Amino acid sequence: MIIPLAHILIFSLLLFATGLYGVLVRRNIIGILISIELMLNAANINLIAFSKSTSLSPETGQIFAIFVLAIAATTAAVGLAIVLALYRVRKTVYTDEVHLLKW
């Protein structure tokens, strides 16, 4: 069965939107980090879908996706490290409690 490209794209767009929504409304930083992962993965799905359908050399998109996964992991790692450090000094992981810097 071949899933039409449009379906995949709509799915990825929904995934991206979900991620964006999560980023905008979650208060927990960990949650936001996870939402970011969703956004990255939405892009990944796009890349893979396109690599199959339109690309001259299908492997480039897929390789890109693998790199993105790696980067996502790194971002999460750094992010969690910083969250940890933040928690150590501020005793919170909620964005609405982190607003010392403003105006």
Add this chain to the structure above:
Amino acid sequence: MSSHILSWIIFAPLIGAAAVLLMPKSKTSWIRWCALLTTLIVFGLTCYALSMFQGSRAGFQMLEKAAWIPQFNVQYLVGTDGISFPMVFLTALISLLACMGSLAHIRVKEGREKEYYFLFLLLETGMMGTFLALDLFLFYIFWEVVLVPMYFLIGIWGGPRREYAAIKFFLYTLAGSLFMLLGILAVYFAASPHTFSMIDLVKMPRDFFFQKIVFLAFFLGFAIKVPIFPFHTWLPDAHVEAPTPISVILAGVLLKMGTYGFLRFSYPLFPEAAVWFQPAMGVLAVIGIVYGGFVALAQTDFKKMVAYSSVSHMGFVLLGLAAMNANGFRGALLQMFNHGTITGGLFLLVGVLYDRAHTRDLNDFGGLGAKMPGYAGILTFFSLASLGLPGLSGFISEFLTLLGSYQYSKVMTATATIGIILAAAYLLYMIQRVLLGQLNPKWTGLTDINWQEVITLAPLMVFILALGIYPNLILDYMIPTLDGLLKILGGAVR
């Protein structure tokens, strides 16, 4: 070509400034004498250049040329002609006197002489460069260089509202000059080959619509500097707050940069647009004359009154420019010079009084004529020159201006003459309030003007008297160039 006299004139103050910078802060007398010596040398150089200047020639003289930023075809191009040379001479003179005035008047805050004289000399370089640069880019650089020292000089050594006045002056002028920069760039890109050199640019024709737009851009820059109504409100503040010698420079030289800009750049580059804007310029000039006069009349602050009188008098310059005929131009350029000497002197005199009485409230004085006869005489002299008494220089420039503007528009001239009556009114009213009447017992302790101050004022008086009696002394240098400019504008020399 062979001698670099103009470059020396421009950069000698800079060398002096560097020397001041290298001196130890505590040696205030060294610093003072160094500054005075520098201004004196610049004046000497200017006199030397005067001896080389050929008044009968119309074009640029003593040109010096070197590539500066070849990527943009920017040249170090300086030269002088009958329009700029009087201004250079005026700058050298006023700077020298202002420096002498600084020695006498300025109560330099503890240990800040060094900064003061450094900035002062830097300012002189900027002014000289502005008047001598013939490359638009170079001109702009010098134009801006003038601003910064002025900001500090007003801001640090000024009166109680100095910070406000300084930043107001700075921002106003900067706003104008940025638009001028856009105009300069537009001219540059419209020229083929791209160039900033006035010598080449003058020869190129420009599209009429383009001229109008760019004329406006230049106009904004120059109008704020002059200042033309309604861009004048920075002037009273700056003048009032600035220390005396700086007011002198401001009135004596800086205001002229605006009108000089019209003569040097706006008119030759955009002759058709200039003609198109002629009525507007004339109307603004007349408004400035009358308006400045009225407001000056209402002032109770001595310095503010003189400041507003500048608005009125610079209006005459603009009126002469707007007339666009031989007499108008001559009157305008002469008025530029004369206003520099006269108003410069008036500001010095305000300073003399302020140093003694520590107030400038006109209503507070009275009867000083008996107490300070020397001061009274000199103040009366300058006031009379300012109100255009024949025999003193202010008259002849106003007369030529009016003659010129009469050929252009009778109504404007008639309205402008209200300014003459007003000038008499506010100046004599000032004299009445300061010098005449009963002596206010508060001022029994005032001493008369001293020799140092008289020496500062004397050269100005000599010029005022000499030009009033025989204006050709300076007009001879101006006429060929101005007539040449008139030909560019398409008018016949009548």
Add this chain to the structure above:
Amino acid sequence: MVTSDQIILVPLLPFIAFAVNLLAGRWLKHRAAWLSVAASTIACFIAIPVCWAVFQGNHFANQGTWLMLGQTPLKFGYVMDPLSSSLLFMVTIVGTLIQIYAMGYMHGDPRYSRFFAYVSLFMSAMLTLSISDNYLLFFMSWEIMGLCSYLLIGFYFEKDSAAKAGFKAFLTTRVGDVGFLIGFLTLFSAIGTLNFSEMNALMANAHHAGAPLHAGLLSLAALLIFCGTIGKSAQFPLHVWLPDAMEGPTPVSALIHAATMVAAGVFLVARSFSLFMIVPNVLPVVTVIGTITAFMAAFIALTQTDIKRILAYSTISQLGYMVTALGLSGLGAGTFHLITHAFFKALLFMAAGSVIHGTHVQDIREMGGLFKKMPHTATTFIIASLALAGIPPLSGFWSKDEILLSAFASGHKIVFMILLLTAFMTAFYMFRLIFLTFFGQPRNLKVHAHESPAVMTAPLWALAFGSIVIGFPGSPFMHHWFQKFMAHMVHHPEYEPSAFVMACSVAAAVCGISLAGVIYLKKIRWAQKTAETFSFLYRLSLNKCYFDELYSRCIVKPFQSLGRFLFGFDARIVDGAVNGTGHATLFISAVKGWIDKYIVDGLVNFTGTLTHFLNSIVKRLQTGFVQNYLLIVFIGILVFLVWELKII
């Protein structure tokens, strides 16, 4: 032997005296006066031979380029023609005599040298004006005279009234001067020259051709030039400064405000006579203004009590005579009266100064019976008054007769009647002054009068001599030499002498004198009675037609004064244009200052305020919540997406 070019020395010498006195006055002290008098005397001795040569029918002129007006050179030079030589003759003599007199009068003044410096400068300017050959030079010296007038009126500047009077004088005349300035600018644009001789030639050509070149422009020019006269010669409605100018030292009043400077306005019209003759509709204006001035001033003089003010109004009145004469095309008559008037009016002032010097009061009601105490002063004063009243064969008779003749012969009967009435009033008020001052009994015992020193009385006698004889050149005894002499200048109508006019003139003068004698020597009550009967007219005259009060009333009770005056409407204009100039404009300028502060500056400040306002909004976006930032990013993306899709 004097060559004509040495005439330049005439104004130059006093100028040198001025410069030296000004700079070195502190060390010269009383020698300053000698310097000025010497300069003036030498100038006199240089000038008189040249004038004499001109009287013989010669004509001198020379000029050099001073300035380029466009391509036209503007030449400055002198011209010695009948007109300028007459004036020069009068000014040098009268000026020198007054300066000699001033040596005595000003003796002991702390600013003695300054006084003589100013007077010398004035002499220099007046002499330049007399011989100048073009409008610009004329105007320049004209203005410098104005300055000297200002300085000398305010000479006792510690007195507020003196300072204000100077201010008023300068400003009022300046209004006229500006008119004059525009006037000759207009003239220049019409005929392209400012030179008198060239103008005369052009006008003569135009006259022969039938029509002037630019009739409209030239009329305008003539009217505007006449504005200068109105200001300088204190004609209605700009006359208000002259009475106040009496705050100055008396020699100044004699020199500047009686003999010379105020006459310069008349001289200006005489100088421009070819222009006035050729343009239509201007001479009637001149006549009307002159007549009104003559009558009004004489009317005011009737009731004044300050000795100098009476003389000041008398001067205004006589200047009105001269202007009327010129307006009636009587160039010879006007100029003649100018010369004679200078002599006897200067004498009157000097004698009045001598009285003041001797009594230290100025109010004639406090004087009386001074004849015995100051015989020289009194005698000369009476001689001058007789001249002024027009008693033959004194000089004033001949010149006044000429004016009346031109009014009569040219058919202006109303003008003639008014002038005759004025002559009557003139005689009356002069002799009222004399009888109150020199005759009767001393009314104030505190006044201890004494005769003035010789340095003052000698010039009085010299001028008295002049007042007697100076009229002869214009009299039938010398076959109206002066009028013929003037006719060389510009073609103008001449009238046959008329015995009727002479008789009327003498009758008016004699009536005036007798009436004054009857009232003020015998029936002093009549004066009061008359005043009560015609209380309206009396008060009008006493209050100088309310010209001065009008202004202050306008400020205090603007509406009260509205219907109250005979000259209400005119006075209102006066108020606006002259008296109130300073204060009215102060009000306007206060408003303008407000505009400046709130509107013009406000626009700029508004930009600043706007920036700060935006700042306060934009700043609030920076909440510190990272998700708000991301929301803004999201909104930004949406906005730009929509926009992008629109521009495609």
Add this chain to the structure above:
Amino acid sequence: MNTVESLKYFIPELILLVGAFFVFTIDFFVKNKRIVSGLTLLTLTLSLCFVKQPETALPLFYDFFHLDNFAHFFRYFALIAVFITLLLSYSYTPIRNQYEGEFYGLFLFMAFALILVATANNLLMIFLSVEFLSLLSYLLVGFLKNDRKAKEAAIKYLLFGSVCSAIMLYGMSLAYGASGSLELSTIGNTFFFAPFKPLALVAMLFFLVGLGFKISMAPFHMWAPDVYEGAPTPVTAFLSVAPKALGFAILFRIMAVGFLSLGRPPSLILTALSMLTMTLGNITAISQNNMKRFLAYSSIAQAGYILMGLAVLSKLGKESILIYLLAYLFTNLGAFAVAILVEEKTGNEDLAAFSGLSQRSPVTAAMMAVFLLSLAGIPPLAGFIGKYYVFAAALQAKFIMLAVIAAINSVVAAYYYFRIVRLMYLTPASGPVFSAAPKSITVVLCLTLVVVLAMGIFPSFFLDRILS
């Protein structure tokens, strides 16, 4: 060009990599951190020595990297920026702790990452290098231990940056889908054809988000003030200059190669963004009282001016970006050097610390005044040359409205720059008199001052080298 061939053009980068690892290793064993810092400087110097101008544009590593004159300029730029930042860090007390060596090592990586960004020529490489840069930045911002503000700044930076990266990545996927390639040139060629234009525009917008975040372009600038305030001051100095410049470099490359064929719309959008950025930056800067925050807003506004050069997308525009960035590099680092000095001496980050500086330390005040004037674009200083160039580029391309808005903005900018000048010169002294400045800061100050002046007075020398 294959890997082995490419390596010989890659020596400076290799030196940096090796140096970085070496520094990390040494840091374990050495107690005297001066040795570590010396080593970092040595590495940078070595790297600088080996930088050679390519004769032609080189497609390194199978055209993953594109080393042309443009990239070459940014190699120098990155190395100098890092070099100066390190000098600044040496005298910055809060960094002095046991992790000091790590800090230096991270900066060497940073230099490496910057060069990668400058040369990247492939969507994959662009993504990777930008992410590398971002991750390093997050770490450096949050470097200070137990600093509440620093940690907050780091987490905000990370969240904001990651979201923007994700959006950009989504855009990349769309571009890839539309063109079927990750090569910028191929993408550019494909977009020439009409049907792809809407998709291309969306992709471009997403690129603008990801890179606009790097260059702090409004409305993607919101992180900047908070992060700048929270980060250690030398890092702030660095962030305000280097990543921003490299962001411009890569954005220009993408716009000029990838999206040039879209014609006018990109220019229009960039013009709007430019106006928005400079206006927002300037307006907000007016009321700031914290020096770092103040400079953050100023740097946002400056980004707006540089965007003018980008918006016109012409040759002159490109030159104007390079020149503006160079002037900005030295001026801004100079200003930060003074800010660090003042912070060190007074322990206060507020603008008030500058009041009366001219009496307390005339030389420092004078230098600061020069830097501020240069930022305000007053001739004859470097900043003016930059501003002149962007104005020239805008006018040449007839973007008159943009130029006028920029001119008005310059006046507003002058107003707030002069606030500090006023504080330094016009208000009475308060606070301690300065003793001698640390040597490293003195070096930085002298260097930047000389360049700022020289570039203003003899710009042709610099223009020759940049534009050749």
